[in-house]
Amino acid sequence: MYEPKIIGFLCNWCSYRGADTAGMARMKYPPNVKIIRVPCSGRISPELVLRTFREGADGVMVLGCHIGDCHYSTGNHRTAKRMPVLKKLLEYSGIESERLYINWVSAAEGEKFATVIKDFTEQISALPPFVETMK
Amino acid sequence: MSDRLSSLRETIEKILPDVDGVIALRTGPGGIVAPYLFSKEHPGELAELALWPKEPVPDTLKIILRAHPDAKLAIVCRGCEERGIVEMFKHAQFSLENVTLIGLQCDQQEVESCQCFKPFTVHAKLTVGQPVEGVRDPLMAKVMAMSQPEKLAFWKEEFSHCIKCYGCRNICPQCFCNICALEDEKWVETGRLPMPNPSMYHMVRAMHMTAKCVGCHECEETCPADIPMAVQFRLIARDVKEMFNYEPGAVMDQKPPQLLVLEEGEYENTGLPH
Structure with missing residues (x-):
């Protein structure tokens, strides 16, 4: 059983605060996700996700504010437009599209944050290590 | 000379006096086909007009329009090239105000060789040839x-x-x-x-x-x-x-x-x- 390496890009205004909420409530979730705080989930370009995979991540998660709640009003619209296309590209390139995960977590949803991390870690653990498949 | 080539030549001859130049393909020295700017000063060059192989003419249009933004041009474009020109226009690469599109419809043989899904023009007012159905790659x-x-x-x-x-x-x-x-x-x-x-x-x-x-x-x-x-x-x-x-x-x-x-x-x- 290997420990998957997961990188989570969390938006500063909702999801990162959601992670704080989960922490403050002492919720338990797997420690596999390394969190990177970004100003907005719209900042995460497809290039960044692809590079994260190339550097050896087994899974990438992009969490942002719910549509309509973005601190920059339409920043997460970019996420919602680009990431589904990137998922399709991963699928067509023969990479499991489940390795990329997009969801919306608000600052109050600590419980959802813990569930999302738990589910995604389980999902990635079921897949072979990414670097192995790329050899 | 094929039907399409002669009717394309007629179309260009008709439009040539009203514009500064027409971008189309020409068989140059050594039989090499390349994009060329036909002008009314040299109407004889139209004898060397060519259809195939296709060349990236949208880029030729961009280069000329960048250097001469006010030039009144016409361009012979196939379905794919027309789409390319329209997308470049949408991304503010040039203005199409002074550009006339001459649509060249691909024939069955060309469609087979490109495996094109949409081998006909949709925006061009002037067209040459009969549109044929596209194929699935x-x-x-x-x-x-x-x-x-x-x-x-x-x-x-x-x-x-x-x-x-x-x-x-x-x-x-x-x-x-x-x-x-x-x-x-x-x-x-x-x-x-x-x-x-x-x-x-x-x-x-x-x-x-x-x-x-x-x-x-x-x-x-x-x-x-x-x-x-x-x-x-x-x-x-x-x-x-x-x-x-x-x-x-x-x-x-x-x-x-x-x-x-x-x-x-x-x-x-x-x-x-x-």
């Missing part, structure tokens, strides 16, 4: 029928032949950024061949072709390693059509989806959670 169905490990093996094999000549980017009518992500050391390392997997070069390029690729197959034509990269672009184009109802080059005043916010009902098509 068989490689698209082949890739879609593969299992996930088969797809991975297929692309690994194809991309391992890439010598990173940047030919596909240079020839592409839609690659006009001043600063190219593919030249950024952060994304594509220089001097590393064969490319590491996953191939950042090809995947970043495929992402950047989203809602832009017009299906002209110039990249595949120019590729010295014969990598069928446009298959990925076409597959993504199909999804973009489903998700955002956008087809590159189809509607003149429809803005590309990446420049807009989400519209009513679009989010449901993306398959993202609520």
Whole structure:
């Protein structure tokens, strides 16, 4: 059983605060996700996700504010437009599209944050290590 | 002289006195076909007018319009080239105010050789030839029928032949950024061949072709390693059509989806959670 390496890009205004909420409530979730705080989930370009995979991540998660709640009003619209296309590209390139995960977590949803991390870690653990498949 | 060639010549002869020049293909010295600017000063050159092989004329239009923004031009374009010109216009590469499009419809033989899905023009007021139906690229169905490990093996094999000549980017009518992500050391390392997997070069390029690729197959034509990269672009184009109802080059005043916010009902098509 290997420990998957997961990188989570969390938006500063909702999801990162959601992670704080989960922490403050002492919720338990797997420690596999390394969190990177970004100003907005719209900042995460497809290039960044692809590079994260190339550097050896087994899974990438992009969490942002719910549509309509973005601190920059339409920043997460970019996420919602680009990431589904990137998922399709991963699928067509023969990479499991489940390795990329997009969801919306608000600052109050600590419980959802813990569930999302738990589910995604389980999902990635079921897949072979990414670097192995790329050899 | 074929029917299409002679009627194209007639069309150009008719329009030539009203414009500064007409961009079309010409058989030059040594029998090499290349884009050429025909002008009324030299009407005799029209005898050397050519139809095939197709050349990236949208780029020729851009180069001339950049140097002479007020020039009144006409351009002979096929379906794919017209889509390329329309997309370049949408991305503010030039103005089409003084440009007349002359649509050249591809014949069955040309359609077969390009495996083109839409070999006819839709915007051009002047057209030459009879439009024929497009065909479905068989490689698209082949890739879609593969299992996930088969797809991975297929692309690994194809991309391992890439010598990173940047030919596909240079020839592409839609690659006009001043600063190219593919030249950024952060994304594509220089001097590393064969490319590491996953191939950042090809995947970043495929992402950047989203809602832009017009299906002209110039990249595949120019590729010295014969990598069928446009298959990925076409597959993504199909999804973009489903998700955002956008087809590159189809509607003149429809803005590309990446420049807009989400519209009513679009989010449901993306398959993202609520």
